[in-house]
Amino acid sequence: MIADALANVPSGVKMHRCLSVDEILRIIACELVGSGLKATAVSLAHCCRSFQGPVLDTLWKTQYRLIPLLKCLPQGVWQEEGEVFTFQRIPTTAEWAGFREYSQRMRGLRLDSSEDPLTPEIFLALQLRTANEPFLPMLEAFECQQAEEEFIPFIPLVLSPRTRSIRISFADDTPSLAVASTISRFPMLCPQLERVIIESLERDSVLTNAVSEMLLACNQDSLQVFEVDSPLTEEAREVVYRLPTMSNLWAVIQGRTLLPPVMLPNLNSIDVEYDGELDWLQAFRGATLEKLESTTFTCKSEQIGDFLGAFASVALTTSAQNSLSAFKFYTSHSWNPKYTTLLPFKQLTELEIEFSCDDGCSSRVDDDVITLLAQAMPKLVSLKLGGEPCREPNDVTVYALITLASRCLHLSELRIHFSGDSLVDMATDAEGVSLTNDEPVVRREDCGLTHLEVGRIHIPPRSAVGVAHSLLQIFPRILKVKYDTPEWKGVARTIEDFRRIGIFVGRAARVGTGGLSGGA
Numbered sequence: 001m002i003a004d005a006l007a008n009v010p011s012g013v014k015m016h017r018c019l020s021v022d023e024i025l026r027i028i029a030c031e032l033v034g035s036g037l038k039a040t041a042v043s044l045a046h047c048c049r050s051f052q053g054p055v056l057d058t059l060w061k062t063q064y065r066l067i068p069l070l071k072c073l074p075q076g077v078w079q080e081e082g083e084v085f086t087f088q089r090i091p092t093t094a095e096w097a098g099f100r101e102y103s104q105r106m107r108g109l110r111l112d113s114s115e116d117p118l119t120p121e122i123f124l125a126l127q128l129r130t131a132n133e134p135f136l137p138m139l140e141a142f143e144c145q146q147a148e149e150e151f152i153p154f155i156p157l158v159l160s161p162r163t164r165s166i167r168i169s170f171a172d173d174t175p176s177l178a179v180a181s182t183i184s185r186f187p188m189l190c191p192q193l194e195r196v197i198i199e200s201l202e203r204d205s206v207l208t209n210a211v212s213e214m215l216l217a218c219n220q221d222s223l224q225v226f227e228v229d230s231p232l233t234e235e236a237r238e239v240v241y242r243l244p245t246m247s248n249l250w251a252v253i254q255g256r257t258l259l260p261p262v263m264l265p266n267l268n269s270i271d272v273e274y275d276g277e278l279d280w281l282q283a284f285r286g287a288t289l290e291k292l293e294s295t296t297f298t299c300k301s302e303q304i305g306d307f308l309g310a311f312a313s314v315a316l317t318t319s320a321q322n323s324l325s326a327f328k329f330y331t332s333h334s335w336n337p338k339y340t341t342l343l344p345f346k347q348l349t350e351l352e353i354e355f356s357c358d359d360g361c362s363s364r365v366d367d368d369v370i371t372l373l374a375q376a377m378p379k380l381v382s383l384k385l386g387g388e389p390c391r392e393p394n395d396v397t398v399y400a401l402i403t404l405a406s407r408c409l410h411l412s413e414l415r416i417h418f419s420g421d422s423l424v425d426m427a428t429d430a431e432g433v434s435l436t437n438d439e440p441v442v443r444r445e446d447c448g449l450t451h452l453e454v455g456r457i458h459i460p461p462r463s464a465v466g467v468a469h470s471l472l473q474i475f476p477r478i479l480k481v482k483y484d485t486p487e488w489k490g491v492a493r494t495i496e497d498f499r500r501i502g503i504f505v506g507r508a509a510r511v512g513t514g515g516l517s518g519g520a
Contacts (some may be wrong), residue, residue: 370403
């Protein structure tokens with residue numbers, strides 16, 4: 001009858017597939033667990049055998065720690081004393097068969113020695129019991145923080161052919177040979193790898209070769225994220241900069257390194273660590289980067305030069321000018337960057353450039369620079385120029401802060417070296433701060449800044465109330481002030497007090513010939 005009915009369906013009419021009973025049960029289980037009703041889901045599984053599989057699958061999808069899984073073995077197998085979890089004996093065949101009912105459902109695993117104090121004996125027992133079969137056959141994502149030497153040989157134990165994401169950081173002084181032998185096995189153990197993130201690697205030729213071999217052996221049609229803290233061999237560089245599916249890349253470049261022409265049409269984010277030489281930048285000239293949204297650069301050399309200018313000259317030959325939303329640069333040395341070379345990148349929402357003031361303040365920003373940035377980048381959400389603001393006098397005044405509040409309405413985080421004295425002057429000037437006529441009105445409901453980092457910026461003693469008053473006029477939504485001096489602690493407390501008792505400084509801070517004044 002069903003066949004006859006299907007035969008009589010008019011041509012062109014689409015038949016929609018109905019959900020199977022198993023699919024319906026899994027949807028119900030997901031809804032219950034997703035709504036926080038885990039106990040209800042478990043009760044349902046106890047009452048109806050058909051729900052047992054879907055409920056167990058759903059519950060174990062949200063379980064990422066190993067100890068709760070091991071506790072599914074009988075209590076005579078394991079022992080927990082204080083912060084140490086260990087095995088008293090190897091599970092029997094029957095006990096292991098019951099345990100597999102749970103281990104085969106686990107999709108993600110996170111290991112951290114500070115949270116899961118597991119002894120090596122546990123992994124040795126698991127290795128003996130699993131023999132040649134995967135311990136977690138359905139594992140899709142593995143993450144391990146601060147992997148120590150005694151655990152590294154057991155990393156392959158928890159991986160499976162279904163694992164698509166690996167993220168590992170290694171503890172200090174971990175032997176390179178142990179790390180290299182494990183890394184090189186990833187493609188064989190996980191043939192469909194999509195994400196590989198490996199942090200805290202030593203600079204070592206053994207590791208460079210192992211990482212490069214691992215990359216070359218990965219499925220190049222599936223690899224999307226490769227963020228590995230290691231340089232690559234020339235052969236590996238020829239491959240990694242031409243992967244069609246690559247979306248996130250972390251590159252470590254040492255010395256004068258020429259890269260092949262970059263062809264990464266799906267690249268969304270790139271993080272480059274380099275020694276100071278900029279030859280590698282030319283590989284990006286004219287590259288197809290329509291999807292590039294985030295760039296991060298870390299320079300290890302004291303000789304930085306005009307990196308921003310070099311970057312802009314290359315990036316403007318690509319489509320990154322229209323897609324780039326985040327630009328970050330880090331150095332532990334002094335630097336005086338030319339910020340204005342970034343003005344063409346008008347889509348930026350994050351601009352962070354961090355350098356050191358330990359040998360004297362190298363920040364040479366002034367009101368004009370901040371004004372140009374604010375006018376060119378109205379979408380800024382986070383602006384951080386320099387490291388922690390220091391006590392050295394500088395040329396950024398209240399005028400620049402008002403311009404940021406006026407032009408960048410979505411700005412929520414700010415760290416720049418500015419003059420604290422100008423805030424005091426603003427509070428004590430009865431006529432307000434007179435600015436140019438063409439600046440817009442700063443309205444209380446429009447200024448979005450909530451977090452301001454001031455570090456050790458100088459303000460006079462006993463000026464907390466005046467400084468807090470000025471800040472609230474400019475940034476009326478400010479919630480958190482990050483400081484490193486007693487004077488700024490007083491400012492932060494005053495702002496909290498104003499908010500707690502409901503005092504608002506003014507309806508609008510107006511910029512124009514009438515100055516900056518608080519409305520009724």
